[in-house]
Structure formats: structure tokens, C-alpha cells
Amino acid sequence: MSQELTLRTAAWYGDRELRLELPESWEVETLWPDTPRPLRLEEIAAAMDRPVGQPPLRELALGRKRPVIVCDDLTRPTPANVIIPLLLQRLEDAGVTRQDVTIVVGGGSHRPAGPDQLVRKVGAEAMASCRVLAHDCQRDLVRIGRTSFGTPVLVNRRVAEADLVLGVAGVYPQHSVGFGGGSKLALGVLGKRSIVALHYGHPSVAGTYDVDNEFRRDLDEVAEAIRLRTIMTLHVDANRQIVRAVSGDHRIYYSEAATFSREAFTAPTPGDADVVIVNAYPMDVSLTFTRSKGMAPLYQVAPGASRVLISACPEGLGYHGLFPFLNGPRFERLVHQHRRLSTVRPTALPGKLAQRARRLTRTRRRGAGGPAAVASPPVAPGPAKPIWLHAPDVKPGMLPDFIPGLQLVQSWADVLRALDGEQARKLHVRLLVYPCAPLHCLQWKGGERTGYLTEGLVG
Numbered sequence: 001m002s003q004e005l006t007l008r009t010a011a012w013y014g015d016r017e018l019r020l021e022l023p024e025s026w027e028v029e030t031l032w033p034d035t036p037r038p039l040r041l042e043e044i045a046a047a048m049d050r051p052v053g054q055p056p057l058r059e060l061a062l063g064r065k066r067p068v069i070v071c072d073d074l075t076r077p078t079p080a081n082v083i084i085p086l087l088l089q090r091l092e093d094a095g096v097t098r099q100d101v102t103i104v105v106g107g108g109s110h111r112p113a114g115p116d117q118l119v120r121k122v123g124a125e126a127m128a129s130c131r132v133l134a135h136d137c138q139r140d141l142v143r144i145g146r147t148s149f150g151t152p153v154l155v156n157r158r159v160a161e162a163d164l165v166l167g168v169a170g171v172y173p174q175h176s177v178g179f180g181g182g183s184k185l186a187l188g189v190l191g192k193r194s195i196v197a198l199h200y201g202h203p204s205v206a207g208t209y210d211v212d213n214e215f216r217r218d219l220d221e222v223a224e225a226i227r228l229r230t231i232m233t234l235h236v237d238a239n240r241q242i243v244r245a246v247s248g249d250h251r252i253y254y255s256e257a258a259t260f261s262r263e264a265f266t267a268p269t270p271g272d273a274d275v276v277i278v279n280a281y282p283m284d285v286s287l288t289f290t291r292s293k294g295m296a297p298l299y300q301v302a303p304g305a306s307r308v309l310i311s312a313c314p315e316g317l318g319y320h321g322l323f324p325f326l327n328g329p330r331f332e333r334l335v336h337q338h339r340r341l342s343t344v345r346p347t348a349l350p351g352k353l354a355q356r357a358r359r360l361t362r363t364r365r366r367g368a369g370g371p372a373a374v375a376s377p378p379v380a381p382g383p384a385k386p387i388w389l390h391a392p393d394v395k396p397g398m399l400p401d402f403i404p405g406l407q408l409v410q411s412w413a414d415v416l417r418a419l420d421g422e423q424a425r426k427l428h429v430r431l432l433v434y435p436c437a438p439l440h441c442l443q444w445k446g447g448e449r450t451g452y453l454t455e456g457l458v459g
Contacts, residue, residue: 106188109321286318
């Protein structure tokens, strides 16, 4: 006898159900987020027509000749293909033809999207009627100044030349700035020099869900410099369906949007669970972004717990220009160190060294049993069991033969055999499932603080 676990998998590449058999005797708890029902299209349109702190788009776009729509790429689950047709209709109502609209899919330092990825993100209608571009952080950039933090602002030329900049973004946990969305969307259309300065020029917020930090304040200035004020901001559920939509001036409503994520997607850390299954959907397009966005609970399991990662990885390994995984430069650690030093002003270096020393001192004094010196809790001591990676969409050659810390297992039956071997002596097995791990906001210490462990990965 067995019981069945149903999860969603393959974001952007089918978004299909994945049915997995589990032993009947296991106690299974699935941590579904507490999200509202999916919005109907007319409800999303109504949110667009009632912007916060701004006139409706039909008025805002009057007389504009070079509007640009900025959205994130497939590494984020934001359904821009649902929103962009609504934006285009309102631009047309204001007298803007679709041929005059440019859509920039901003991936920051990610590999620029190809034609197939672009059409998945923006939709076939927009692809056929508008100018659709994949941002390249190395090419066709315009420098428009510096922020008060000293960050050089190099931005996509089409964005710099636009007379109206609109955004489509989602709010998801993000290591450096608390959550994505809002001014974080601007990073996707910046040059690599700007992106490096932003990531290495500020103290890490250590994985908390706090949006009040220097990194975001710097991004706020960047967004203002490129005139990115009007954003359609979305929240999606565990099935990548839109459950919340707000439009208008993101500077006014963003804090409330982040609060919604913290509350709706809160989840406990694994505690004493015997087996932990983490589903990387809806950020499971590649192993690189699965690793940076979808594995946090697996680093916080109890000693002896079994660990399973589910990720479709339809794009294989993937690529991140700042934080590559298995396809970076030969001397990657030295590159990181050089970048950190290159963004630090000489006058600020003593202060940064002193700040780092204070953090290390606090950590040693408090130890593993005291209050956390940083947001991420200490990893359980002792050797951890391997992470069994179940990647149902991966074909031979799509991933490296050796993946540090992971054991690729193609068949779910083989995963169960591995788990049975690890848990064979236990009469009672407790399984905890994170069905949409990249969206979860993890709690610990009685819910007093929240954060997530990413091993320093961002992007």
C-alpha cells in the first residue's frame, strides 16, 4: 500500500502535476502556503486600472512615443505573459501603437534569454507585435550617473531612451534585499559593472526578510534614476497562479507587498523531521537557480535526516554571471575577492574590516545555542546525508556527471530505495514537504526571527 504526494513542477515548461508515491506508513505533512484564491483576469485588470499614487496608465501614457516595459526572465515565476497584453491594450487606448513599444526581458547578469525563452515569458502576441529584447549586461549600455552610495548606473540603452518605463515584477524571497520586486526589478536591466557594485558594495543582510537595508536603498536610487516608478506587482501561489496584484508607484506600496509574502508564505524549519522533500518549483528552470533559490530547508535539517530535492531543470545547468555553479571561471574564489575589493573605497576599508571583526566576535560569543548573530541559523553538526536530486525532465548530458553535494537520481523508485536504506531502522518516519520552497519564508526560534540560508548565493 502507498499514499500519493502531488506537486507542481517544470515552471514555464509545462507547469504540470508530478505524482509521487510514498510509503503508506509515513506521516506526511505538506507545508502549503496560506494564499488567497487565484485572481480572475478581470480582477487583475481592475488592479491595473486603480494604481496606487498615480493616474491610470491610459492617462500616464498620453503623448508617449517610446514606452518600454521591463520584466524579469524565466528564472522568476512572474507571469508577465498574462500582464503584458493588458498593458498593451491600455497603451493603445492612449494612442501608443504596439510597434512603438519595446519589451526588455531583464535577467541582470544571467545568460540573455533566447527566442524560445522570450516567447514563453512575454507571450506570442507581444512577441509578434512589439520589439522584444533580451537584456545583455555587457552590451548596448548607457551610463546615467552614480547613486549617493557611489554605484555607477549603467543601464540598457532602450530603457535609458524611453519616455515611459513600466515594470512587471513579482515578490519572492531574495537574499540581498529581503524580497525581489519593487526597485529590485531595475537590477535586471543594468550593466555588469553596476550589478557587481550593488552585490559587493553593501554589507550582506544575511538572508533576513527585511527590506530596510542599504542594498535596497541603493536600488531605490537606481530605479529613480532610470525612471522606473510604475510597476505591476504580483504574488503567485504554489501553482504559479496570480493571487495578488497591485499597480502604480512601487515606492508607496512595496513594503505592504513584502509583508504579504512574509505572512502568506511563512513556514517552519524542518525541526526533527526524518525526511525532508523540497520542491524547487516555481524556480526550477535550471540547477544553478534551483541551488540559489530552492534549497534553504535542506541546509537546516536535523542530524541523520534524509534530504530530497525535486527540480525539473528543463534548461539544464543554467548560468549566473556573478555566482556561477560548475561553469564559472577557473579561479572563481579569487574573482569574488577581487570584486569585493574593487567596489570598496579606500576610505571605507577600515570600517568594513572592523564591522566584519565585530560580527565574528558576536558569533563566537553567542555560539550555536544562543541568539543568532545573523539571520541564518547554524547548520546541524555532524556529517549530513546526501541530497538526492530528482530531476524528471533532465536528459543525459544536460547536467554534469559530478554535482558537489547532490546525487542525481532519475527514477523516483530509486529515490525511495535510497530513503528506505537511510531510514530502515525507524519504526515511525515523519516526512516534511516544502511544495514551493523558493517562495517559503522560513521561521525558527519560536517564530521570533525569520530568514533563510542560501550559502551566500544571490541573484
